[in-house]
Amino acid sequence: MEESLKRSDDTKAKLIDAAGHVFAQRGYPSTTVREICGRAGTPVGAVNYHFRNKQGLYVAVLEHSMQSAFAKYPLQYGIEGEATPEEKLRAFIHSFLLRILDEGVPAWHMKLVNQEISDPAGAFDHMMEACIRPTYEYLRGILCEMLEEENVEEGRESDLVFLCATSIAGQCLYHFMGRNVIAALRPESFNPADIGRIAEHITEFTLRGIRKPGEQGERHRKEAHGTASAR
Amino acid sequence: MEESLKRSDDTKAKLIDAAGHVFAQRGYPSTTVREICGRAGTPVGAVNYHFRNKQGLYVAVLEHSMQSAFAKYPLQYGIEGEATPEEKLRAFIHSFLLRILDEGVPAWHMKLVNQEISDPAGAFDHMMEACIRPTYEYLRGILCEMLEEENVEEGRESDLVFLCATSIAGQCLYHFMGRNVIAALRPESFNPADIGRIAEHITEFTLRGIRKPGEQGERHRKEAHGTASAR
DNA sequence: ACAAAAATTGAACAATTGTTCAATACAAGC
DNA sequence: GCTTGTATTGAACAATTGTTCAATTTTTGT
Known part of the structure; x- marks a missing residue:
């Protein structure tokens, strides 16, 4: 049970890491699940199995980020x-x-x-x-x-x-x-x-x-530059 | 001659206008030439005929923008x-x-x-x-x-x-x-x-x-930070 | 008016996409 | 060791993509 869970989580982590790289580089629409899976070393079905679909993986990646x-x-x-x-x-x-x-x-x-x-x-x-x-x-x-x-x-x-x-x-x-x-x-x-x-x-x-509302009026219009700000 | 040129330029203008809307809304990768042509009322081949390909149209749209x-x-x-x-x-x-x-x-x-x-x-x-x-x-x-x-x-x-x-x-x-x-x-x-x-x-x-370099020292800290300006 | 040439069209094509689901590998219970 | 149930895989699928190019329309030259 622990083994299987660990294996599953490991695959998920590998997918998230690979997907993060590709999504960040190419943007969401230009990223293909095949490239992600290739990078992660998983079969193409893994994305849909672990994250429902491409969008689900994307949300998971963003959450992790x-x-x-x-x-x-x-x-x-x-x-x-x-x-x-x-x-x-x-x-x-x-x-x-x-x-x-x-x-x-x-x-x-x-x-x-x-x-x-x-x-x-x-x-x-x-x-x-x-x-x-x-x-x-x-x-x-x-x-x-x-x-x-x-x-x-x-x-x-x-x-x-x-x-x-x-x-x-x-x-x-x-x-x-x-x-x-x-x-x-x-x-x-x-x-x-x-x-x-x-x-x-x-x-x-x-x-x-940043200037407090009442601190000092306009000073950049016609007057001299020398006005040193109080406080 | 004037007629044909005008017609051709008119089609080009319609394509650029339609493409601008769609590119801006969906981004380059998610935009399809079919949606552009549908919006512009031209056949799908028009993009490739007038602008070589999708990328060529994109460059033309940006130039116009x-x-x-x-x-x-x-x-x-x-x-x-x-x-x-x-x-x-x-x-x-x-x-x-x-x-x-x-x-x-x-x-x-x-x-x-x-x-x-x-x-x-x-x-x-x-x-x-x-x-x-x-x-x-x-x-x-x-x-x-x-x-x-x-x-x-x-x-x-x-x-x-x-x-x-x-x-x-x-x-x-x-x-x-x-x-x-x-x-x-x-x-x-x-x-x-x-x-x-x-x-x-x-x-x-x-x-x-904006502050001129010598105008007034640091005033928000006890001391200036170590590296003022390298290079 | 007619032919030759150029411009335009859109059905067809190959490539690629996300997703599915039968087949397979694996673990648990007895 | 065998059976049952679950987890995982990847070949196959339908949909969509940009692009092509033979067919068609329009313009030009005479």
């Missing part, structure tokens, strides 16, 4: 005990980039998630609840704290908080989504080893970019 | 005569968002370009040279001016300029690439009518985020 990426880089990665909102934001951005750019964690884990974001193939809703919404809620908490908004508990954050969250997510994700463009514009930089530098830039850029 | 989008919103959209770098940046961000989010210009135009960015299907290099690199060069010019870098003419901008450019592009593009996520997190906002507000946020966020 999310769990795996968040197991290695949890939301609070780099935070221990108390921390200021600024420190939390710095850690959030760094771990976010690691999650999507680190080649150490099987490279396809977050590749698939991002693929599903820009071009859903059947697992979008599940991914939303299991992975994206919790991440957003965590970031929202940090931003509400920084902007001194009180409605952290309720889901009624201001437009400003939401727009800042998209600014942060956009800056990070572009280093993944636009990786082909970045590589074409600047072939020499950046390799995965530069994640720290990228995180540093985005953090500084963002910390300056 | 880029020309069309930049014809409606040119790089200098919103700028007349002299303008400060800040005003240029504001206009750049606004027109960039319009180009990718405006539903007025056939919605699939930039959808395809972004699809090709995150998942190339054979026209990446051409798109890079015809559309993305010029856009980047224009933005680079603005940023070099703001950051008072002198090497505007040469292609040797600093890492800071490049990272700021990716921060801007990322913030803008996420409103397109992550549109499904944004719609799921906040079903009530934002509709295309809000492009102005989004542009305003990104501009202000970015103007604060």
